[in-house]
Amino acid sequence: METINVENELREVVSRITCQVNLATKQGRLDVNLSLEDALIPVLKEVFSLARLVNLNAKQKNFPGIDLGDEHDRVAFQVTSTSGLDKVKKTLNVFIEHGFESNFDELFILILSEKQKSYSQEAIDKIVQGKFEFDAKRQIIDLSDILAKTTSLRLPAQKRVLHEFKLILGDIDGYLQYTDVKEPEQKTLTTNLAKITFPDEVFIAEVSIDFEETLKRARQELAFKKRRYNKKTLVRLAMVLNGAMSDGWTFHEGKLFSFVNPEFDNSLRQLIDIDTIEPIQTSELLESEFEEYRNIVKELIKNSFKGELADLSIGFNSLENCFYFLPEREDDEARKIEWIGKKKAIRTVFEKKMNSRSPEKVLYFKHISFTLSFVNIGCDWYCLIVPSWLYTYNCYKKSLGHEKFLSKQKRLDTSGTVRNITRFIAYFLSTELDKKNSAFRVSQLEILECEYPDFDAEDVIEDDSDES
Template identity: 40%
Template sequence: MERQVELATAQGRTDINLALEDAFIPILKATYNLPNLINLNRKRKNYPGIDLGDDHDRVAFQITSTTTLDKVKSTVQQFMDRAYYNSFDELYVLMLTPKQSSYSQAAIDGLLTDQLSFNCKKHIIDLGDLLREVSALRVTAQERILKEFEHILGETEAFISFSAETIETPTTITSNLQAIELPASVYVAELTIDDKAVITRAKAELNYGGRSTNRRSTIKMALLLEGVETDAWVYYDGRLFAFQDMEQTGVAAVIDAGSIERLDVTDLSDSPEIENVNILKQLLVAQTQERLKSKQVRLHSKDRFFFFGPSQEGQKERKEAWIGKKRSERRVYKVIQQKKDPTKVAHHQHLSFNLSFIRFEDAWYAEIVPSWYYSFNGYRRSNWHEDLLSKQKRQEHNSTVRDQVRFVAYFLASLTEDGVGTSEIRYQSLIQFETNQGTEAEALMSEVEGVVEENADDPDEVAA
């Protein structure tokens, strides 16, 4: 989108900036409950420093394609210099491309006075943050917001009227939302375990040396004591939920078989109760976790992201075959040796991805956000993780991130090819939109967070 703006500016078209600002108004209104949000640039031409504002709830937004700390500092500095705090209590910086992994809070604090509080983690947002906020809204609100995102992500001609000379060839762009097919049923049953007895047995039989801090860990131990290692279940309010028939799985060992009830998946997906929808989302993650175990892709227990590990003992590097524009291999794991002493391991590098689930209208999608994880032993986070990740991100281009999304989607879709039944989630294809862009515009089109297009120029990818 940043280069799309540059193209329009070069053509003397400044309306694209206002159009994009307007496009986000209904989304931000619903997401942040700001009914009086308006485009300040329409109220006063080129409103310096901020673009959108609700002077009733006193919240302002700056919308930008620039993700640097300097841009954030400039925005905050203008806000303070022009005393916008007299009209607004909060300032958000919405970035149209993926934000950096971190920003210096100390650098921002040096610009602030008592009139404004600005927290980098809270007030610097990108489209990935917006999507996560949207997923917590009511279904009807999500459906409305989908329409707005469709305009921004794909149907840009509805907002941007390039001259007829620039509209030459339709271009297909692909989002980071992967279509999925839900399992047909959900099974629920009452949990029947004695927590104290389970912990006592776990200490004796599983060498458990601690004290259980939550019910889920106790249930996990109860299953392990019965020789069951599945994670494809969710616990809520004294009951277990699963996509598989519990009478046919090891989960039956910890529940009252007489209480098993079969629900249609729509009983959760269409429920007006947010708790039921959240149970479904947790089940989708849990079943994906279970399916990925055999592929040596683990779910980080604390931070809840997936990461690739070695596919066999002692493996120094792992590559996965896939088909993008061409058949190729992608490196998903590597052991990095110390430079000073090559016989010692510096850290392990893992391709990772966050996975969340979103419903738009009557369809469900998995949102894929790729990244990298650095461990010191193949699992536990390296003390240098943040520095290593920041360095890696500086080396990556938009096309690299786009291709990572496409690879993860391909990898997840391959799970479906294993021959799953109606009790399994099915990963299908990335959503595609068509937009009329000329060849020059196509060449200059840049990534919006959540928008990916076909490319394959990652240095970690080798043609097969």
């Protein structure tokens, strides 16, 4: 008797959900399926015995073609409120275009409204072309098909399915609102600020190079052709001509500033009058009433990081004003770095992508990149880490398709993805600079605790994976 009551309730609840979806669809609310994707997971887990079914859109924003998937049992679902053949054909085209048949053996198209009485298997076969099996009668389903499958479940499982359907529907047919509103509480937020330390002393010296002679030699020996240049450019050209390069300096009003004593640095010693070297406390420049001196220190910190990070196979792209991960060896096709976030994981920071149309040609090199800017908060200094991606054609020069590739990648990135990449960069800088006993140190990201009533952690698309 109890079984009959449960089955009757299931029919009633499913009928009401279908009715609500039909009404929403007629009102033009075609995104109703987005509200139900997560809610349907417990139901589909029970009915299809898919213990590892997850929302693929949570793993990757706007996951193409399919919404739910169990990569262990190799079953995927597209959840839609549109029942036409065109929607079915579009789903199959996207599924094949992205090669998902290599990840999933079965694809079900779950229609939340009522499916058509029949679908053209011939039209479907033209798209599938034997790449995987797709039976329109069996694999295009709606909620009535799910209901039919529940009859073969044991009573406890039927009760669980009924409970989940009731949550979807809600007591007042509000199937879009099936969670309770929580009171504001203390939140722990991870910032993209990392505390930094740097040398306490800056060395200042008068630059003694002959600028006119340097320009003349640069034009003859280095084929320097630019008409617009400044003295800082000429100082760098003098370094190149002397055959000793360094990034850890800056130039201002005829003077060279560096955290290292130029008397003992071959690349700098050739540029300055040794007798004019004067050490000064870094704090004196930072606390100066003149903003230009604080900017000198900020630039000096950034330039010094270029040299420190170059030893870690991290380059600097001046056009994008960003640091980026390079391969450790010239012929490497990828670079993976082990790190510890929530657990030990591997992050891919560089990879070579071949052209699918011409497999012998490189389409681009993809690098994790980041910008560093420096801010003073209280008595401490912090670097602000902003992650991104850089696409190059030879590991050094930006690809012509950089903007297009970057735009596509950022559409896939979630807030969780960006947060984890930022955490990885801070971890890498912190551990690697410690290992080399650098004079420059970066801490882990700063944690803030605050009451933020308009923020609900449940509303954020989480990416708990520390892997790339």
